[in-house]
Amino acid sequence: MKKWFAVIGDPIAHSKSPNMHNAWFEEMNIDAAYIPLHVKSENLESAISSLKTLGASGWNVTIPHKQTIIPFLDELDPLADKMGAVNTVVRLQDGRLKGYNTDGAGFVHALEEVIGKDNKDQEVLLIGAGGAARGIAFALQLFGYRKLTITNRTVEKAEDIIVELGEGKAMSIKEAEQSLGKFGIVIQSTSVGLANGEVKLPLSLEKLQEGAIAADIVYNPLMTPFLLEAQKKNVTIVNGLGMFVHQGAIAYNYWLEQYPNTNNMIKRLTEELVQLI
Structure with missing residues (x-):
């Protein structure tokens, strides 16, 4: 059958x-x-x-x-x-x-195909606190990325994930925008940027550091508004595919x-x- x-x-x-x-x-x-x-x-x-x-x-x-x-x-x-x-x-x-x-293991595997396995000491900012974000957060911890901060429009949801992880930080979108320059890896895990979805940024990338790693879990389109904006800062791009x-x-x-x-x-x-x- x-x-x-x-x-x-x-x-x-x-x-x-x-x-x-x-x-x-x-x-x-x-x-x-x-x-x-x-x-x-x-x-x-x-x-x-x-x-x-x-x-x-x-x-x-x-x-x-x-x-x-x-x-x-x-x-x-x-x-x-x-x-x-x-x-x-x-x-x-x-x-x-x-x-x-x-999701989580798939993301880390894809990330390390692009950036290698020698970036585990970087400060990581995860944008979003939904189902995909939860999977990525636990996988990052499992694979050795221990300096994790989660930001979300509803910061309580980010705090909940951090409590379950037992380590890391949660912050508001505004706080994340102000401190963006300290993060070496920035991961966009919301549905913002989906084809047929919202066409906007989850947060301002004005203070994104040059040479950072910007990753998006959205793969259609390949270059999301988030990645297009990040690219202006001369960063390493990891699309969602x-x-x-x-x-x-x-x-x-x-x-x-x-x-x-x-x-x-x-x-x-x-x-x-x-x-x-």
């Missing part, structure tokens, strides 16, 4: 996940399909029920469902449980649903116990996205 997978979110039209996973299925001779599903928050519970009823083998979860999906799952991987966010669901052989988080591909590859491995080719996929999707500019 043919397997099928999906990605659920709101919005979802921008997602390249179907292109990526269907290409991997073809490359690796897997009889499977992957589709995008537009699921609004008020329909999440019924959507999960429908995915189970229709026999989906697993699915990815994107904004805004990474945290709200948890009550509808039967089990969480320990790291996803600690993060309080899920981006990958696996349907186990007994029909139960298990949630994983591959590497994270997207690596988190997808880890999810693919959870579903099918095979690891796909990420290098070819990054090249392929880069070419596709460049053509859209």
Whole structure:
């Protein structure tokens, strides 16, 4: 019987996940399909029920469902449980649903492909405190980036993550703008900049230091308003495509116990996205 997978979110039209996973299925001779599903928050519970009823083998979860999906799952991987966010669901052989988080590891892998592994002593500013930010924060800690500050429009949400991490700092957007010059790595983890989404900056980059590393988790467009503005400061740019591909590859491995080719996929999707500019 043919397997099928999906990605659920709101919005979802921008997602390249179907292109990526269907290409991997073809490359690796897997009889499977992957589709995008537009699921609004008020329909999440019924959507999960429908995915189970229709026999989906697993699915990815994107904004805004990474945290709200948890009550509808039967089990969480320990790291996803600690993060309080899920981006990958696996349907186990007994029909139960298990949630994983591959965002954080995917991000760090992509970051280190660009900047190497010798920047762990840098001061890191993480912008945002949503599901993706939680995953990235815990992964940064796990991989040895211990000088972390989180800023968010609602600073209490940033403080909550810092408390769970047991280290780091939280600050308001205004405070982050004023002290931006001390950060060697600045990570934009909100949905600001998404194609079909908001076109604005999460904070002012006026005081961003020259030579810093500016990373964005948004991959469509490749160069977000945040990265375009950061580029004016002569910084190292890390777009969101590497994270997207690596988190997808880890999810693919959870579903099918095979690891796909990420290098070819990054090249392929880069070419596709460049053509859209």
